[in-house]
Amino acid sequence: MTSAAGKALPSLDKGPLSLRELRDGDRLALLDLLDTIRGRKALVLEADFAAPLSLLVEASTLREHGVELFGVLGDGSALASQLEDREIRQVVYLLHTRLESVHAAVAHVAQCRRLCSSPLEFAWLRAGLLADVTLLPTPLSWIPLDEDLISLELPDVFREWTADGDPSSLHELASALSSLQQRFGAVARIKAKGTAAVEVAGLLGRMRREQGSEGPAVGQSGIDGMILMDRSVDIVSPACTQLTYEGLLEETMGIRCGQVVLESEGGRKVHGLNSSDAVFVETRDKFYMDARRWINETLRTIQQFRDQGIHSADISALRGFVSELRDKFVRIPLHTSLIEQLAASLASPGFAARQKVEAGLLDGGDELPAILDLMYTGEGAAAVLRLLCLYCAVHGGIPRKAYDGLRRDFLNTYGHEHLLTLAALQRAGWGGRGRRRQGYIARRVPCDFLVATTGVVSGRSLVQEFMPPGG
Structure with a gap:
């Protein structure tokens, strides 16, 4: 249940579009x-x-x-x-x-x-001839996940495009973007980066020409410009462990459409994690320790006011305090429980070992022996594959002299059914032999991909989401 x-x-109600x-x-x-x-x-x-x-x-x-x-x-x-x-x-x-x-x-x-x-x-x-079976197109395309975030919820697009060579999902994406312009008006400036993104931009242009005078007018849109980017623009980030509070919840518990499912005495319970959650708004982009510190400080503030100030404060001060912390107080028990569950997951030796390997790879090191050690010591197949993908993204591929032995050991460790998995990854551009152009290493320092910071992070920082621990 x-x-x-x-x-x-x-x-x-508070986003840039309605x-x-x-x-x-x-x-x-x-x-x-x-x-x-x-x-x-x-x-x-x-x-x-x-x-x-x-x-x-x-x-x-x-x-x-x-x-x-x-x-x-x-x-x-x-x-x-x-x-x-x-x-x-x-x-x-x-x-x-x-x-x-x-x-x-x-x-x-x-x-x-x-x-x-x-x-x-x-x-x-x-035989497929029963008249009672009717096919109707559903009007569902974009799912608003938050005030500034919409999604098509098509998790297989990357696999279909890169590994299977199936471009049908790109047409579906172009149709959804066209329907978005039908609702909000045509977008005058559309820029694309990446092969798939350029393909979608071309489909959008063709759809607009086919609509002719029936299409939405340019200049009436709430969207001034649109930038289309596919995953080829950045293949390093998805292979890294997210280190923000929201990212770690996604890594360990899984956030699906802004919701997390937790087990309780009465069964499984769904909790929303979005901008309507006052605590989540404050903590989602903080590092785990910063989020934990913020929750503890908020709890202490509430407790101090209840113990000391509630009897001496005047009505206006009491009303202001209640108005400010009411929504947070309701959600703090949930996030306290989530923080405790995260602490148990992060304390595992496997998490620390994976973070050490990731940090070394992001610094440009050759961590292939460390990845093999994780495989030999019983780390899960998915975690090892993720590190191998990160290795390929950073170094441009696996050295030829090491590939055959690694492939053999991986299949012997996790089962030969993963032969198809390795083949699919190679078709998608991950896990191939040889070394190609090392774009990440060449741009890592000039572009400041990794920045050492201290203190609380303000705003969403893509750099800091993947910063190695202790950086």
């Missing part, structure tokens, strides 16, 4: 689409659709529009039994525009074959 009692949605309008428009379009399917119905989602959908519409609202049963793609047998028990004969599938998603839905329908009134009807269904 998952509880959403601790979830808080971002207000979307993202509330974007969210409300998508919600209304989705509900209108559901209303076209009259009667009682079940809604089946892909596993990674639940979190984004929860930011658009509440389950209670979906029930008001006829959705009586919720399911996840892959639970066909359990869903079929519930459909039969409740006598629900209409199922709505919310899917990505991917072929594998359609295949999964077809298998799901086959598992729910009890919905068909006769074997003949099911035969028509298997």
